[in-house]
Amino acid sequence: xxxxxxxxxxxxxxxxxxxxxxxxxxxxxxxxxxxxxxxxxxxxxxxxxxxxxxxxxxxxxxxxxxxxxxxxxxxxxxxxxxxxxxxxxxxxxxxxxxxxxxxxxxxxxxxxxxxxxxxxxxxxxxxxxxxxxxxxxxxx
Numbered sequence: 001x002x003x004x005x006x007x008x009x010x011x012x013x014x015x016x017x018x019x020x021x022x023x024x025x026x027x028x029x030x031x032x033x034x035x036x037x038x039x040x041x042x043x044x045x046x047x048x049x050x051x052x053x054x055x056x057x058x059x060x061x062x063x064x065x066x067x068x069x070x071x072x073x074x075x076x077x078x079x080x081x082x083x084x085x086x087x088x089x090x091x092x093x094x095x096x097x098x099x100x101x102x103x104x105x106x107x108x109x110x111x112x113x114x115x116x117x118x119x120x121x122x123x124x125x126x127x128x129x130x131x132x133x134x135x136x137x138x139x140x
Contacts, residue, residue, distance in 0.1 A: 005045050008072070010118050011052035011064050017093055018049045019113035025050040025092035026074070026085075043134040058096045060089045071111065071119040075128060082124050089122070 005116035018038055022028050030040050030117055031046075032039040036054050040047040056062050076082045082100050093115045100110030100122070127139045 007046040007048055009048035009055060010114075011055045011066065011118065012049045012116045013052055014115060015051065016050065021089065021093040021114050022049070025089040025094060028032050067113070067117040067119060071121045073085050073121040073123055075130075076122060076124050077130070079124050082108055082110060082122050086112055089114075089120070094120075 009058075015033075015038060020038065022038070023030075028040050030038045031041045037048055037050040040049075050058075052064060056064055058134075076085060079100075085099070086094075086100055089112050094112040095117075097111035097113055097119060100108060102108050106127070107123060107125040109121050111125060112120050112122060114120065129137045129139055131137055
């Protein structure tokens with residue numbers, strides 16, 4: 001079976017805050033939006049931001065917890081680009097969890113939470129490359 005993820009959906013409580021963080025912070029435009037959900041076309045998958053009560057109803061679950069034991073990651077082409085994006089996201093509603101620094105295993109990264117406490121790693125890894133479509137390729 002093909003290894004893929006088609007959609008990642010995050011439960012949120014305020015779509016206006018999402019539009020500010022993801023739209024003005026990352027500079028992303030939704031491909032679909034209504035009063036309950038925003039969809040962003042990523043390079044190979046969709047990111048959905050859905051009001052949590054509607055997501056819970058759709059799943060047949062209640063009491064979804066935030067933050068979760070995961071981090072989403074956005075790779076950048078340089079260390080400076082990491083610093084610039086973390087600052088921009090913080091200016092648009094994000095909370096810096098860990099300022100960018102160079103971990104022992106190499107590269108450069110910082111962590112920021114979106115307005116709903118979903119963690120994002122903003123990273124530069126000199127061994128990883130981007131293909132023409134913007135997909136990150138694992139490399140050592």
